[in-house]
Amino acid sequence: MSSDKLPVAVIGGGISGMTTAVEAAETGLRAVIIEREHWLGGRVFGMHRYFPKLCSPLCGMEINFQRVRRNPDITVITGAELVSLSGSDGDFTLKATKNPRFINANCTACDKCAQACPVERNDDFNLGMSKTKAAYIRHPMAFPAVYAIDPSVCEGEKCAKCVPACGYGAIELAQKPETLEIRASSVVYATGWKPYDAAKIGNLGFGRVSNVITNVMMERIASPSGPTGGRIVRPSDGKEVKNIAFAQCAGSRDENHLAHCSAVCCLASLKQVAYLREAYKDSKATVFYIDIRTPGKYEGFYAKIAADPGVSFIKGKVAGVEEDPATRDVIITAEDVAGGAKKSYVADMLVLATGMEPNSAGLGAGVSGWLDSGGFFAPEKTPAGIYSAGVAKNPADVSASLMDATATAVKCLGGRWT
Numbered sequence: 001m002s003s004d005k006l007p008v009a010v011i012g013g014g015i016s017g018m019t020t021a022v023e024a025a026e027t028g029l030r031a032v033i034i035e036r037e038h039w040l041g042g043r044v045f046g047m048h049r050y051f052p053k054l055c056s057p058l059c060g061m062e063i064n065f066q067r068v069r070r071n072p073d074i075t076v077i078t079g080a081e082l083v084s085l086s087g088s089d090g091d092f093t094l095k096a097t098k099n100p101r102f103i104n105a106n107c108t109a110c111d112k113c114a115q116a117c118p119v120e121r122n123d124d125f126n127l128g129m130s131k132t133k134a135a136y137i138r139h140p141m142a143f144p145a146v147y148a149i150d151p152s153v154c155e156g157e158k159c160a161k162c163v164p165a166c167g168y169g170a171i172e173l174a175q176k177p178e179t180l181e182i183r184a185s186s187v188v189y190a191t192g193w194k195p196y197d198a199a200k201i202g203n204l205g206f207g208r209v210s211n212v213i214t215n216v217m218m219e220r221i222a223s224p225s226g227p228t229g230g231r232i233v234r235p236s237d238g239k240e241v242k243n244i245a246f247a248q249c250a251g252s253r254d255e256n257h258l259a260h261c262s263a264v265c266c267l268a269s270l271k272q273v274a275y276l277r278e279a280y281k282d283s284k285a286t287v288f289y290i291d292i293r294t295p296g297k298y299e300g301f302y303a304k305i306a307a308d309p310g311v312s313f314i315k316g317k318v319a320g321v322e323e324d325p326a327t328r329d330v331i332i333t334a335e336d337v338a339g340g341a342k343k344s345y346v347a348d349m350l351v352l353a354t355g356m357e358p359n360s361a362g363l364g365a366g367v368s369g370w371l372d373s374g375g376f377f378a379p380e381k382t383p384a385g386i387y388s389a390g391v392a393k394n395p396a397d398v399s400a401s402l403m404d405a406t407a408t409a410v411k412c413l414g415g416r417w418t
């Protein structure tokens, strides 16, 4: 039986937010998830596979979607952003803006609206490496399985080709933003992360050298639902990548960029080495690193990848990256600490292991005082009844985020926990 207490408001519907809501609701509380995007799942949904088992995140995600869908004590509000937060422990009031989706719940995800739509947009889910129509869905397994229309490119009533194409009366081009007011007993920020902007790390060539990409782009390139249908090819000419390099700590552990270690980048690069070695048996990978961080149970994963004769590790920071104008190959200058010299290397493609930066937009006024110097929520600074979960609090992998989200749900049950 659900509690008569006000619900727990969870801001952010990634794996941490969903887990907090599900664990709270399965313990007898009610939960409201307020998600900025039109779909749940967060960043994990963009991953090709999970380290260390290299399984797809989609099955775990689907289980969570089912737990959310079937639980009457969980309300999901998508396309919504927090505007203000007031009140105190036990009785908070959140005001949020719900942005129009322009497609209602009659949608069957049949894709007819997208087929009729004449306008394209850059697909942010694929990091701009492909296009969708203005009427689109994020992923074939997205939840809720309802399309949305991007108002920044849609021509509205002037075009309206999607309206007759939809056989279910689902298109509502006149929808307007709504203001919502939600009362909650406690508030959990599970707002996660965004990739650090690699263009800010000038010496690593992103945006200047065509075949320099980031680790999040690599996840989408390797994914069958990604821009290349899962073929690991380079952006400049679609050539199969046989010789790949990884630059670790691209931005992380650097006072000029992100002072923190992003906790997962070494493991992410190791799994991406595995993607390549599995795809092309004659490929080779070189990882430039400061030190490899694969603590605890992940040491075995590192040892397995390191034992592959097609993989080399060079201890040294990448100092500069240029493009060979004739071949579009990437020319990498890096220190070789063991060899004691600066050396030059040539690769088909370079992947920057860019770190995780905490999301800072749409958190509501006054939140800055609750954050640490890196922009993550600091539990010792948040008022009673306000908590954070997952990467909103610390750079972390999924399993650590899940444990933190479950612990956060326990805190919402009552009492003052830090």
Ligand SMILES: Cc1cc2nc3c(=O)[nH]c(=O)nc-3n(C[C@H](O)[C@H](O)[C@H](O)COP(=O)(O)OP(=O)(O)OC[C@H]3O[C@@H](n4cnc5c(N)ncnc54)[C@H](O)[C@@H]3O)c2cc1C
Pocket: 011, 012, 013, 014, 015, 016, 017, 034, 035, 036, 037, 040, 041, 042, 043, 044, 047, 049, 050, 051, 052, 080, 081, 082, 190, 191, 192, 193, 194, 215, 216, 219, 264, 268, 271, 354, 355, 356, 359, 361, 362, 363, 389, 390, 391, 392, 396, 397, 398, 399, 401
């Ligand atoms: C390249 C790379 C590869 C990785 N691979 C793995 C892996 O293989 N295995 C593993 O365990 N971990 C991996 N990780 C780490 C993993 O991505 C994180 O642990 C995970 O995303 C944490 O989930 P989260 O819910 O805390 O944050 P997120 O996934 O970022 O979800 C946050 C959610 O909050 C929403 N949101 C943000 N701001 C607001 C707002 N103001 N209002 C409302 N909603 C908001 C977002 O839209 C999003 O849906 C990888 C990380 C990187 C960088």
